Amino acid sequence: MKESPVRYPSLSSKFPLGPFTLKNRLIMAPIVTGMETTVNISVIRDFYEKRAAGGAAMVTVSEAIIDKGGRRFAYEHAFTEDDVALHKPVVKAIHKHDSLAVLQLEHLGIDADVQVAISTVSAQSRVTGRHGWPARNTELKRLVDLYGRVALLAIEAMYDGVEIDGSGSGLIADFLSPVTNRRLDEWGRTQLARFKLALDVVRSVRKSIGENRLIGFRFNLCEVHAKGADWAEIKRLIQMLRMAGVDYLACDFGNRYVPMPMKGYAVAPGAFFDDYMALSEIAEMPVVFGKELASMEKMEAIAAMNDAAIFEVAEPLIADPAFIVKSLSGQEELVNACTRCMIGCIKKNNHPNEPISCLVNPYLFESQEVLEKPAARPKEIAVVGSGIAGLFFSLTAARRGHKIHLFEKSEKIGGMLRMMGRIPGRELFLPWLERIEKELESLGVVIRTNTPATKELLTERHFDEYVIAAGATPRVPDIDGIDSSNVLTYEELLADQMAVGDRVAVLGTNTIGLAVARYLACGQREVAFSDAQAWRNAWGIGSVKENKGGVLGVIPEIAPPVRQVYLMERNEEETKQLLYIRTKLCDWKWLRMKGVQTFRGVNFELIDNYSIHVSRGEHHRDPVTIPITHVVVCWERSPNRSIYYALLTAGKKVHSIGTCAEDSMNRNLVSISSEARLLALKL
Ligand code: SF4
Numbered sequence: 001m002k003e004s005p006v007r008y009p010s011l012s013s014k015f016p017l018g019p020f021t022l023k024n025r026l027i028m029a030p031i032v033t034g035m036e037t038t039v040n041i042s043v044i045r046d047f048y049e050k051r052a053a054g055g056a057a058m059v060t061v062s063e064a065i066i067d068k069g070g071r072r073f074a075y076e077h078a079f080t081e082d083d084v085a086l087h088k089p090v091v092k093a094i095h096k097h098d099s100l101a102v103l104q105l106e107h108l109g110i111d112a113d114v115q116v117a118i119s120t121v122s123a124q125s126r127v128t129g130r131h132g133w134p135a136r137n138t139e140l141k142r143l144v145d146l147y148g149r150v151a152l153l154a155i156e157a158m159y160d161g162v163e164i165d166g167s168g169s170g171l172i173a174d175f176l177s178p179v180t181n182r183r184l185d186e187w188g189r190t191q192l193a194r195f196k197l198a199l200d201v202v203r204s205v206r207k208s209i210g211e212n213r214l215i216g217f218r219f220n221l222c223e224v225h226a227k228g229a230d231w232a233e234i235k236r237l238i239q240m241l242r243m244a245g246v247d248y249l250a251c252d253f254g255n256r257y258v259p260m261p262m263k264g265y266a267v268a269p270g271a272f273f274d275d276y277m278a279l280s281e282i283a284e285m286p287v288v289f290g291k292e293l294a295s296m297e298k299m300e301a302i303a304a305m306n307d308a309a310i311f312e313v314a315e316p317l318i319a320d321p322a323f324i325v326k327s328l329s330g331q332e333e334l335v336n337a338c339t340r341c342m343i344g345c346i347k348k349n350n351h352p353n354e355p356i357s358c359l360v361n362p363y364l365f366e367s368q369e370v371l372e373k374p375a376a377r378p379k380e381i382a383v384v385g386s387g388i389a390g391l392f393f394s395l396t397a398a399r400r401g402h403k404i405h406l407f408e409k410s411e412k413i414g415g416m417l418r419m420m421g422r423i424p425g426r427e428l429f430l431p432w433l434e435r436i437e438k439e440l441e442s443l444g445v446v447i448r449t450n451t452p453a454t455k456e457l458l459t460e461r462h463f464d465e466y467v468i469a470a471g472a473t474p475r476v477p478d479i480d481g482i483d484s485s486n487v488l489t490y491e492e493l494l495a496d497q498m499a500v501g502d503r504v505a506v507l508g509t510n511t512i513g514l515a516v517a518r519y520l521a522c523g524q525r526e527v528a529f530s531d532a533q534a535w536r537n538a539w540g541i542g543s544v545k546e547n548k549g550g551v552l553g554v555i556p557e558i559a560p561p562v563r564q565v566y567l568m569e570r571n572e573e574e575t576k577q578l579l580y581i582r583t584k585l586c587d588w589k590w591l592r593m594k595g596v597q598t599f600r601g602v603n604f605e606l607i608d609n610y611s612i613h614v615s616r617g618e619h620h621r622d623p624v625t626i627p628i629t630h631v632v633v634c635w636e637r638s639p640n641r642s643i644y645y646a647l648l649t650a651g652k653k654v655h656s657i658g659t660c661a662e663d664s665m666n667r668n669l670v671s672i673s674s675e676a677r678l679l680a681l682k683l
Contacts, residue, residue, distance in 0.1 A: 006328070006330075007296075007327075007328065007329070007330035008296055008299075008300040008303075008327070008328055009300075009304075010025070010300055010303035010304040011024060011025050011026060011296070011299060011300050011303050011311070011328060012024050012025075012328050013025065013303075015057070015286070015310055017058070017100070017214065017247065017248060017286055017310070018161070018213075018214045018215075018247035018248070019211070019212045019213070019214075020100055020160060020214065022057035022058055022100065022310065023057045023098050023099065024055065024057045024324070024328060025057065025303055025309070025310045025311060026055065026056065026057060026310070026311050026312075026313055026324045026328070027056055027057050027058040027059070027060070027288065027310060027311070027312050027313070028048075028051050028052075028056040028058065028059045028060060028312065028313060028314075028317055029060060029250075029290055029312035029313060029314035029317075030060040030061070030062035030063060030104045030163065030165075031062055031314055031317075031318065031345075031356070032062050032063060032072065032356070033047065033062070033355055033356050033365075034073075034354060034355035034356055035047070035355050035365065036062065036063065036076060041086045041087075041089070041090065042089075043365050043367075044061075044090060045089050045090045045093050046093075046365075046367055046368070047364070047365060048061060048090055048093065048094055048101075049090075049093035049094060049096070049097070050321035050322075050368075051317050051321050052093070052094040052096070052097040052099035052101075053096075053097045053321070053322075053325075054317070054320075054321040054322035054323060054324055054325050054326075055322065055323075055324030055325030055326075055327075055328060056099055056313070056317065056324055057099055057100065057310075058099060058100040058101070058102060058160075059094050059099055059100070059101050059102070060102045060103075060104050060163050060216075060312075061087075061090060061094075061101060061102065061103050061104065061159075062104050062106075063103075063104045063105075063106040063165070064079035064083070064103050064104065064105050064106065064150055064153075064154060064162075065077065065078050065079055065106055065107065066078065066079070066105055066106065066107040066143065066146050066147055066150050067107060067143060067146055068114070069107075069112060069114050069116075069117070069118060070106065070107030070108045070109075070112050070114075070117075070118075070143075070170075070171060071108065071112055071113055071114065072106065072108055072111075072112070072113060073113050074113050076113075079150050079153060079154075080153070081153065083153065083157070084153055084156045084157045085157075087103070087154075087157035087158075087159070088157050088158055091157055091158040091159055092158065095158070100160045100161075100214070101158070101159050101160055102159060102160060102161045102162060102163050102214060102216060103154040103157070103159045103161075103162050103163070104162070104163045104165055104218075105147060105150055105151065105154075105162050105163065105164050105165060105205075106165045106170065107143065107147075107165075107170060107171045107172070108169065108170055108171060109132070109169060109170060109171035109173070109174035109180075110123055110124075110125045110132040110169065110174065111125045111126075111127040111128060111169045112128075112132075113128060115130065116130075116131075116132070116133060117130065117132035117133075118132060118133055118134070118135040118139065118171065119132045119133070119134065119135065119171065119174050119180070120134060120135070120174045120175055120180055120181040120182065120183050120187075120188060121134050121180075121181075121182050121183060122134055123180075127169075134183065135171070135187075137185070137186075137187070140187060140197060143171075143197075143201075144197070144200045144201055144204045145204060147164070147201045147204050147205055148204035148205055148207060148208035149208065151204075151205040151208050151209050152208040152209060154209075155208075155209050155213055159213075160213060160214055161209070161213045161214025161215055161216065161247070162205060162209070162213075162214070162215060162216070163215075163216035163217070163218060163250065164198075164201055164202060164205065164215065164216070164217050164218070165218050166198050166217060166218060166219040166220075167218045167219050167220050167250075167251070167252035168220070168252055171197070172197055172198050172201060172219075173219065173220055175187060175188065175194055175196070175197040175198065176194055176195065176197075176198055176219065176220070176229075176237070177194070177220070177223060177228065177229070178191075178194065178227055178228065178229060178233075179223060179225050179227045179228055179549075181194045191233060191236070195236075195237055195240060198217070198219075198237075198241070199240055199241070199244050202215060202217065202241060202244040202245055202246055203244050203245065205245075206244065206245030214247050214248070215245055215246050215247050216246070216247065216248045216249070216250055216288070217241050217246045217248075217249055217250070218249075218250040218251065218252060219237070219249070219251060219252070220251070220252050220253065220254070221234065221251035221252070221253060221272075221275055221276075221279055221544055222251075222253045222254070222272075222275055222541075222544040222549070222550030223254060223258075223549050223550065224253065224254040224258045224260070224541060224549065224550050224551060225254075225258075225549045225550075225551065226548065226549050226551045226553065227548075227549060228548065228549025228550065228551070229548075229549065230548040230549070231278075231544065231545045231546070234279075234544070235282050238279070238282060238283055242283075242284060242285055246285065247285060247286070248285055248286040248287070248288060248310075249279065249283055249285060249286070249287050249288065250287075250288035250290065250312065251272075251275075251276065251279065251287075251288070251290070251291070252291070253272055253275070253291060253550075259586075259589060260539040260541075260586060260589070261586040261590075262291070263291070263292065263315075263342060263346070264292075264315075264340050264341065264342035265339075265340040265341060265342065265425035265426065265428075265529060266425055266529060266586060266587070266590060267292045267529075267535060268292070268528065268529060268530055268531050268532045268534065268535035269292050269293065269294040269295070269298075269530070269532070270292065270293070270294030270298055270532050271291075271292055271532045271535050271536060271541075272291050272292065273289065273294065273298075273302070273532065274532075274543060275543070275544040275545075275550070276289045276309070277302075277306065278543070278544060278545045279544075280306055280308040280309055283308060285308070286308050286309075286310055287308050287309060287310075288310050288311070288312045289302065289309050289310070289311045289312070290311065290312040290313075290314070293311060293313065293316075296327050296332070299311050315338045315340065315342075315345055316335075316337070316338045318338065318345050318356070318358050318361065318364065319336050319337060319338035319339075319358055319360050319361050320335050320336035320337070320338075320361065322335075323335055323336075333435070336360055336361060336432075336435070337360070337428065337431065337432055337435070338358075338360065338428075339359060339360060339426070339428040339429055339432050340425075340428055341359050341426065341428075341429075343359045343668065343669055343670050344356060344357035344358050344359055344668075344669075344670035345357070345358055357670040357671075357674060358670070359388070359669050359670050359673060360432055360673075362392055362396075362670075362673040362674045362676070362677040363396075363677065366677075370681065371399070373400065374400055374401045375397075375400040375401045375402055375683065378400075378401040378402050378403065379402050379403070379464035379465055379683065380402075380403045380405070380462065380463050380464050381397060381402050381403070381404055381405070381463060381464060381465050381466070381467060381683070382405045382407065382453075382458055382463040382465075382466045382467070383404055383405065383406045383407065383466075383467045383469060384407050384453040384458070384466070384467070384468045384469060384470050384643055385407070385408065385415060385453075385468065385469035385470040385471055385640075385658070385660070386406055386408040386413035386414060386415055386447070386449075386469075387414065387415025387416050387417060387469060387471050387658060387659075387672075388415070388416070388417055388658065388669050388672050388673050388676070389469035389471075389657045389658025389659070389660075389672045389673070389675065389676040390406060390408075390415070390467070390469035390658070390676070391413065391414075391436055391440075391676075392673045392676035392677050392680070393467050393469060393657060393676040393677075393679060393680045394406050394440055394445050394680075395436065395439065395440060395443070395680075396676070396677050396680030396681060397680040397683060398440065398443035398444065398445050399443060400680065400681070402680075402683065403444065403446075404440075404443075404444075404445040404446070405445075405446045405448065405463070406440070406445055406446065406447045406448065407448050407451050407452075407453040407457075407458070408447070408448065408449045408450075408451065409450070409451065409452040409453070410449065410450070410495070411449055411450055412433075412449060413433060413436075413437055413447065413449065414429070414430075414433040415471050416471060416659075416669075417429050417433060417669075418430070418433060418495075419490075419491065419494040419495050420494070420515060421433070422494050422497075422519065422524065423494070423515045423516070423518060423519045424518055424519065424522045424523070424524065424525055424526035424529055425518065425526065425529050426515070453470070453643055454643070455643065455646040455647065455650060458643070458647065459647075459650060459652070463652075464653070465652075465653045465654070465655070465683065466647050466652055466653065466654040466655070467654075467655050467656075467657060467679065468641075468643055468644040468647070468654060468655065468656040468657070468660055469656075469657050469658045469660060469676065470640040470641075470643060470644075470660045471639075471640055471658065471659050471660055472637035472638055472639045472640060472659040472660060473491075473637060473638050473640055474489040474490060474491055474633060474634070474635060474637055475635045475636050475637055475638050476489070476633060476635070477507065477604070477633065477635050479604045479605075479606070479607055480605065480606045480607070481606050481607035481608050482607060482633075484607050484608060484609055484631075485609070486607075486609055486628075486629060486630045486631060487607060487630070487631045487632075487633065488500075488630065488631070488632055488633070489632070489633050489634075490512055490516050490632055490633065490634045493516065493519075493632050494516070494519070500520065500563075500629065500630040500632070501563070501628075501629025501630055502563040502564060502629060503563065503564045503566075503627060503628045503629050503630075504520050504563060504564070504565055504566070504628060504629060504630045504631070504632060505565075505566040505568055505612050505626065505628045505630075505631045505632070506520065506565060506566065506567050506568065506631075506632050506634055507568050507569075507604065507631060507632070507633050507634060507635060508568075508569060508633065508634035508635050509567055509568075509569040509598075509600070510634060510636075511584070511668075512634045513567065513569070513634035514567075514584065514587045514588065514591065515587075516632055516634050517565050517567045517591050517596055518587065518590070518591060518594075520562075520563060520565045520632070521561040521562065521563065521565045521591060521594040521595070521596050522559075522561070522562065522594065523562040526559070527559055528558065528559065534557075534559075536552075537552075537556060537557040537558075538556055538557065538558045538559075538593070539556060540552045540553075540554065540555075540556040556593070558593055558594070560595075561594045561595045561596070564595065564597075565591075565594075565595075565596045565597070566596070566597050566598075566599060566612075566626060566628065567591065567596050567597070567598045567599070568598075568599040568600075568602055568604070568612075568614065569598075569599070569600050569601070569602070570601070570602065570603070570604070571601065572600045572601035599614060601616065602614040602615065602616055603615045603616065603617075603620055605620070605623065607631055610627060610628070610629075611625050611626060611627050611628055612625075612626050612628050612631060613625050613626075614626070637659060639656075639659060639660040639661065639662070640660045641656065641660055641662070644656045644660065655679060657672070657675050657676050657679055658672045658675070658676065659672065661675075
């Protein structure tokens, strides 16, 4: 990498943290990868080492489960002596790059994935659906000692310290919160009693690891709940944590149950900066700013005026392990930028065995040797289609030395991704596509846009192999009047930019349907996704300093919709399944706030130029006629396989990937990019 002047002097400067010094002020946030098992320790080592080598001044490794009863997922086990030897190579790999390594200590409360979870009081988990019980006095005392023991094991594994997680829906967070801790004993009777578990744990850990190791404490700075802690309580807690031996603070906002998005495209960058600033004014110790960071420029400005601020990075480091070193050296154009899509990088409770993934980085857990291994015999390969499958196949194959010819029927590469880039919250897909195009060109990929791939064109010269990634075409449902001039597909709406009127029905509540409804209701830009104050006003979030629990307590302000949208679905069950996904649930709430009306489980009887007629059930009861100007169809899609069959019958060696593959149903963008990468590594 070429030498550049220091672009961000404050962020690049060294930073004293407890008995240590950070090489810069950007650290890696804890990320639950789903790979935290003993068999995957080499994968985990590579994962963290790449981020340390990529500039992270400190890496917080996630996560040491204190006791089996507090595990997040069934595959996790309690951290014991056996884990010390397994973690040593991870820590060594991080230290090799002059980065600190800290282990996060975790014990979940009511949401733990065990038969009988413990919490403050008897309650039912909304995550597991199981009933949890109040932890007994002896149990809590045992846990306090266990925290100390596990922290000591972390030090034996050569970690520089530990981060105690008292945030989210962890057991410590449950005990700290006035909302969830309604105990009447010494662990909850008063404010100080609610602090007791957190403070006892910190003291136990400090006693175990001594003075020359780090203790970080992560807590819910703002619960986004009207009965949450007020500012006086937060100040008191911070003071007591400091006295108990905490070296730095990290924060979370809300808990698992907050009704609004807390991450990703639907949160304005820097939405929580004012709260972090308020905390750093009273903390008298370093404060880790995180949660939807804004631009590097904004972070540099904060670092320049706030001596207590360091910054933790999560998703940008998933997308590009070298995000920090590239950004600090002024080579941001080389960053494989996170699109804030949240499509793959949230560990899903309903798929506990699936590791996280990333839309723009399908190489997340790939070892460097595999990635850099050149092809045994470089080939000439024709790729049809430049959606996510075609792009990642071309990129990976070209890096391995194959000569790629990429055929795209549209004017620009990107396929579905480019279409989605027009939707508010998905705008970052577009600059990412520009960057990928440049990289493909630099790898010598021949890109032929405006070129529909025909059998004649593809066979007029020799190719060793063909990869068909031609995507899918929206399926038009069989409804009376579907051929009316006011009916269009999502492709015609997004790609061809066809104009629509002020009352639009969207048929289909799948991922595309929700996104199209957002596009129609918000217009091309949603200010609340980009402006921090507008975002807070929309969700009714106040200042943590002035509003108890961070709740404004007034009617939220939200920009009015640009048109009336009706979201309609035949199959109620499908919609229910979708709403189990938290990001989709938040999308749904946002649409309702934008006045979108939903009709689930309806029969579509007729579409005419002015209305859509629907009814319910097999007896077609409750008929309703809804006046509309347009209908947008977001139905299932049919794979485009004709060119695949044509080449196959011509005796060519041909593969199909992505949504045009035979079994393409239920594939999401992340699984498609991963499939493309695997094929490219095989050829
Ligand atoms: S999946 Fe999306 S949000 Fe997550 S790291 Fe990748 S690009 Fe960013």
